[in-house]
Amino acid sequence: MSSRSQATVAQAALSPPVVNVFLTLLPITLAVFVSFLTIGLPLPVLPLQVSGTLGMSPLVVGVVIGAQFAAALLSRSWAGNLSDTRGAKRAVITGLLFASASGVAYQASLAFASPVASVWMLLLGRVLLGCGESLIVTGSLSWGIGLVGPHNAGKVMAWNGMAMYGAYAAGAPLGIAVQGAHGFAGISVAAVVLPLLALTCMANVRAVAPTAVRRTPFYKVLGMVWRPGLGLALCSVGFGVITAFIALLFAARDWGNASLAFTVFGLAFIAARILFGHLPDKLGGARVALICVVIEALGQLLIWGAQSPAVAYAGAALTGFGYSLAFPGFGVEAVRRAPPQSRGLAMGAYVAFLDMALGITGPVLGALAGARGIEAVYLAGAIAVALSALVALRLLTSGSKDSAVSREEV
Structure with missing residues (x-):
């Protein structure tokens, strides 16, 4: 084999494999969409549950809704390091389990006669959901980039973002429909089931190796x-x-x-x-x-x-x-x-x-x-x-x- 041929073979071996970006990202994008319905569904319903059913003030409504944002912000560092040191797929799976646990907390809030105790359980659910959202977003972005390469980072962010905001848009009217048919208990059950359904969407997608050995x-x-x-x-x-x-x-x-x-x-x-x-x-x-x-x-x-x-x-x-x-x-x-x-x-x-x-x-x-x-x-x-x-x-x-x-x- 000539030196030129050997160089060509070596270069091909070092080149990243050609992948179909859309098909590679589709299972992860679908999982993100389904899991983010867990965030979209309660958005129009939780304020009514806290203010109407539990009789709390608008300030308490704001605290309950904002708890998810605070938890997501505070957990970004942990989510990023977990994705880098333990693998992005593991981070997404962990996030989906946290999101499902938020539905368990919502359901548990219905078991308390005291409105204050119910609000505390809802706050726990929002914190769990915020941590889950942080892990899902951070892990899915890192996972997607690991699968299709940094040169396709824009596509990874575009598809993940479309799934997230599409879930927000679809989740709000769907949440109102679920509440009308089954009450807040229906929202709670959906919050438990949807992340587990998302888990099945991406279960067979190959993991990418952790990129770091230390935090x-x-x-x-x-x-x-x-x-x-x-x-x-x-x-x-x-x-x-x-x-x-x-x-x-x-x-x-x-x-x-x-x-x-x-x-x-x-x-x-x-x-x-x-x-x-x-x-x-x-x-x-x-x-x-x-x-x-x-x-x-x-x-x-x-x-x-x-x-x-x-x-x-x-x-x-x-x-x-x-x-x-x-x-x-x-x-x-x-x-x-x-x-x-x-x-x-x-x-x-x-x-x-x-x-x-x-x-x-x-x-x-x-x-x-x-x-x-x-x-x-x-x-x-x-x-x-x-x-x-x-x-x-x-x-x-x-x-x-x-x-x-x-x-x-x-």
Whole structure:
């Protein structure tokens, strides 16, 4: 065999195998969708259970709902290290078991005569669900990237994100239907069963080997991904004000039911992922994020100045379209800056910026709405999203230099 032939064979052996990205990711994506129904189903039902059935104040409702966010944020480091040191598949399986346990806690809350005891059990369920969500998201992203390669990281994030937000959209009306037919007990049983069903979806998908033999300090990885994470946090404000305040805007303007605004946001979000989800990998994450956050900011400005529901719907659609690809756009930049052995922890650190943004958006912009009117939150949203464009521009101009520096720090 000639030296050229030997070199060709050696190069082929070192090249990553060609995989069908869609078929490889499909079982994991389906598992994420089914498991996230466990989060979507209780969203419209839990406030009614806490305030109506148990007679608690709006503050208690907020604490119960927010407990999941707090648990998810605080467990990101643990989830990332578990994924890196024990394997991403194990992290997802553990997360599904935590999510199923949350349904057991919901069911147990119905057994107490004391409303206070019931609330404590619901809080336990929300904490378990937050830990499960953290493990599922972090593990599924790391697992998918391990299966199809870092060069397909944008597609992994696009498909996982579509599954997550699709489950939120489908879960809310489904939760109302389940509660109408079977009460809160039906929601509890569904929360137990759905994660176990998700487990069967991905049981036969091969695991990827752990990428690290020891825990990496969370602050080190946080330092690598803070710029893409900051971009994600700022552009997520646009998503946060849609979910938290669009119904209040429609009520204040006497425009009727705001459900269509959620629908067009979700449809635009999913359409962008299906049609253009490959672009962050092909064109570069920062470049795609820069274009998409400009689209998202325009959507926020449309809602701010809307004098009719049709204009608000158009703004919601532009917001959903732009935000849809901003997440994987900034995410590709986060993956580029993290070493392979800390990929799971990097994904956990990156998504933690989303947790922080959504946690801050509600109370801070709620206070702004009380002082300046509900429409003011959309001007603030446009400003925050526009600032994320500056982050994307910085990432685009810094290029590979930041990636090399970040990797040398580990």
